[in-house]
Each structure stands twice: as structure tokens, then as C-alpha cells.
Amino acid sequence: MPVRVLLGYDGSPAAGAAIEAAALLFPHGQARIAHLWTPMYADDSLRHRLWTGRGHVDEFVAAIEYEGEREARQIAAMGVTLARAAGWEAEPLVARSLGGDGVHLAELAETPAADLIVVGARGLAGARAVLGSVSDMVVHYATRPVLVVPYPLLEAEHAALAAGPVVVGFDGSTGSGHALRIAHELLPGRELLRATVDDGEVPAQAPAPPIPEELVTRLHLRRHGSSARDTAAALASCASSADAALVVVGSRGRSAVREILLGSVAVATLHHAHRPVLVVPALADGDGTDADADADATR
Numbered sequence: 001m002p003v004r005v006l007l008g009y010d011g012s013p014a015a016g017a018a019i020e021a022a023a024l025l026f027p028h029g030q031a032r033i034a035h036l037w038t039p040m041y042a043d044d045s046l047r048h049r050l051w052t053g054r055g056h057v058d059e060f061v062a063a064i065e066y067e068g069e070r071e072a073r074q075i076a077a078m079g080v081t082l083a084r085a086a087g088w089e090a091e092p093l094v095a096r097s098l099g100g101d102g103v104h105l106a107e108l109a110e111t112p113a114a115d116l117i118v119v120g121a122r123g124l125a126g127a128r129a130v131l132g133s134v135s136d137m138v139v140h141y142a143t144r145p146v147l148v149v150p151y152p153l154l155e156a157e158h159a160a161l162a163a164g165p166v167v168v169g170f171d172g173s174t175g176s177g178h179a180l181r182i183a184h185e186l187l188p189g190r191e192l193l194r195a196t197v198d199d200g201e202v203p204a205q206a207p208a209p210p211i212p213e214e215l216v217t218r219l220h221l222r223r224h225g226s227s228a229r230d231t232a233a234a235l236a237s238c239a240s241s242a243d244a245a246l247v248v249v250g251s252r253g254r255s256a257v258r259e260i261l262l263g264s265v266a267v268a269t270l271h272h273a274h275r276p277v278l279v280v281p282a283l284a285d286g287d288g289t290d291a292d293a294d295a296d297a298t299r
Contacts, residue, residue, distance in 0.1 A: 002089070003186060005031040006114040006144075008105045008134065009079035014151035016082055018120030021149045021276055023086035024161035025245060026116065026186065031090040033079035036097035036104055037072035039065055069094070102137020109144045116186065117146045121270070139251065139266065139279045145182055147246070149276045156243065157275050164245030165191035167219075169235050169265065172196075175250035175282035182280045183248045184211050193242055195219040197234045232268035239275050246276040 003026045009015045023029060076092035083090035097104050102119075109117045121135040135148045153161075168183050170176045183192060194216040221238055223230040239247045251266040266279050 002028045002030045004113070004115045005029045005088070005118055006093075006105065006109045006116070007031050007033050007079070007083070007118040008101070008120075008138070009033045009035050009076065011035075011075040011078060012120070012122075014120035014122050014149075015079065016120075017151050017153065018118055018147075018149040019079065019082045019088075020086055021153065021158070021161055022116075022118045022147060023083065023088055025147070025276065027087055029083075029088040031083050031088045032093040032108075032114070033076055033083055033090055034093040034095065034105060034108055035072050035076040035079065036095050036101045037068055038097055039068055100137065102134045102139075103141050105134070105138050106142040106144075109142060114144050117142055117144050118149065119146065120149050120151055122151055136267065136270070139270065143281055145186070145278055145280045147276055147278050148270055150274055154274070160243050160245045160275070162245075163190075165193050165217075165242055166246055166248060167193045167195050167235060167239045167242060167244045168216075168248040169231070169250070169269070170194045170196050173250070175280075178283050179248050179250035179278075179280035180216070181211060183278065184215060186278075190245070192216045193219050193238070193244065195221050195235060195238050197221045197223050197231045228265045228268040229272070231265045232272040235265075235269055236273040236275075239273060244275060246278055247273050248278045248280065251279045251281050 005022065005026065007015075007019060007022065009019070019033075072094050073092065076094050080090045080092050093108065095104065095108060105117060105119070117138055119135045119138050121133065135146075139146050139148065166183055166187055168176075168180045170180055180192070180194060183190075192211075192215060196219070198220075219238060221234040223234040235247055235249070238244075247269055249266045249269050251264065266277075270277050270279070
């Protein structure tokens with residue numbers, strides 16, 4: 001069955017690379033190529049060319065609106081061309097945005113419902129990563145699985161996309177079980193490496209996965225420390241050693257501020273792994289909250 005994809009496209013090399021990578025991971029995709037544009041904030045050179053003086057402000061605003069939307073449609077059309085060349089069925093989606101593009105993309109994925117959101121990332125790190133990016137905001141607010149494709153990928157990382165195994169972080173929680181199930185559904189036929197990370201103590205009885213045992217290979221990874229970053233580093237190292245196509249982690253769906261302050265394995269993995277990361281939001285319980293949320297701060 002085709003995977004229904006919403007892909008955020010801004011015309012950058014990172015966005016183009018995300019299309020190529022996602023098409024290798026999910027070759028039977030039906031994609032909406034979404035480009036968000038902000039009225040009245042067009043390119044500086046375009047604004048300069050259209051400005052004719054203070055006495056023509058209304059005409060200036062109308063021209064900016066018209067030319068800005070036309071440029072947005074051209075960018076979306078380029079993304080559609082790339083997606084079709086990669087083997088996807090694709091159509092453009094142009095939407096206005098007044099900021100918060102990551103939140104807007106998460107909302108667009110709801111109607112019609114997407115199986116997957118795809119965004120490219122330029123590898124922000126340090127203070128700039130803490131301040132957030134479009135990919136971070138999509139991950140924080142989306143209720144759909146989000147594939148974040150780092151840019152650039154090395155040759156070996158790119159070569160693994162088509163058939164490499166999938167590393168899935170698994171700690172026995174409901175969220176990690178859901179992530180493993182979604183990985184199996186979205187990537188049928190791939191080898192699933194179920195990676196449990198701890199401080200070196202092998203549990204007497206490992207938690208049972210939510211899919212048949214014969215479909216997964218158990219891995220036990222040791223982390224050097226107890227923080228989310230240490231867990232993410234262990235998963236990233238495993239993915240590199242296994243020549244994996246991507247890493248899959250569950251997210252417990254906190255607000256952005258709490259994620260940044262408390263830390264999260266999902267967020268940390270985004271900034272440590274040099275391969276695509278699929279972040280799967282947890283299933284909500286009856287009152288709309290994640291039952292495993294409080295446990296995340298200790299991991």
C-alpha cells in the first residue's frame with residue numbers, strides 16, 4: 001500500500017536531498033509537496049524592484065502578495081518535479097504561513113491524514129539547535145510519524161537507504177513499542193534491529209516486542225552515562241556499525257519548552273545521528289496525554 005507523505009519543501013539543497021532519501025526509504029509514496037510562504041516578507045531584491053514610493057503602498061502590498069504567491073508555486077512545482085523523478089506520485093501544496101512553519105506543517109498533515117511527514121535538516125548543533133528549527137518544531141507538535149533527513153549524507157549513509165536495516169530504540173515502554181510497530185508497518189521487509197540501551201545490566205527478562213519475535217533482531221547496547229544524549233549516542237553508534245538505513249525512536253509528545261529543558265532521547269537522537277531519524281509520537285491515553293510522559297525525564 002502506498003505511503004501517504006507530506007513533505008516540507010523550501011527549495012533548498014537539504015529539502016531536495018530529503019525527497020531523494022525518503023523516496024529510497026519509501027519507494028511507493030504518494031506525496032504532497034508543501035511549500036509555506038509568508039505574505040509581505042518576499043525576497044529583498046523583489047521588494048526593492050516593486051517599491052515605487054510611499055504614495056503607492058496599496059499597490060506595493062498587492063504586488064508583493066501576487067509575486068510572492070507566484071514564486072511559492074514555482075518552488076512547490078520544483079519539489080513536485082524532484083519527487084516524480086524519484087518515483088513518487090506527487091502534487092503541490094502551497095500554503096500561507098505567518099511563522100511557526102513546523103507547527104503549520106504538523107497541522108497540514110492532519111487533513112487529509114498523512115502516514116508520514118518528511119523534512120530535511122541542515123545539521124544544526126549547539127546553541128542554534130536549542131533555539132529550535134523547523135524540523136524540531138514538526139517533531140514536537142506532529143501527531144504523525146516524522147522523518148528527519150540530515151544534510152548532507154555521506155556516500156555510505158546514502159547507499160544504505162535502499163536496503164539497509166532499521167535500528168529501533170526500545171525500552172519496553174508503550175511509546176517504544178508503538179515506534180517498533182510503526183517501523184514494521186511503514187518499512188515492510190526491512191530487517192528490524194530492536195536496540196535496548198542501558199548502563200550495562202542485562203535485564204533478566206527483556207520486554208516482549210509488539211510484533212512477532214522472528215521479525216526482529218535483539219541488540220543490547222551499553223551507554224556511557226545516564227542522560228538522553230548518552231542513549232542517543234549509543235543508538236547513533238549502533239546505526240553506523242550496522243550500516244543502517246535509519247534510526248527509529250518514540251517520542252512522548254511534550255511541549256517544545258519542556259522537551260528542551262528536560263531533554264529527550266528523540267530530540268537528542270536528531271542531533272547525534274548522521275542518518276535519517278524517524279520519530280514516532282506516542283499513542284495518547286483516554287484524556288489525551290501520554291501515559292509514559294513522566295518517565296522520559298529520567299531516561
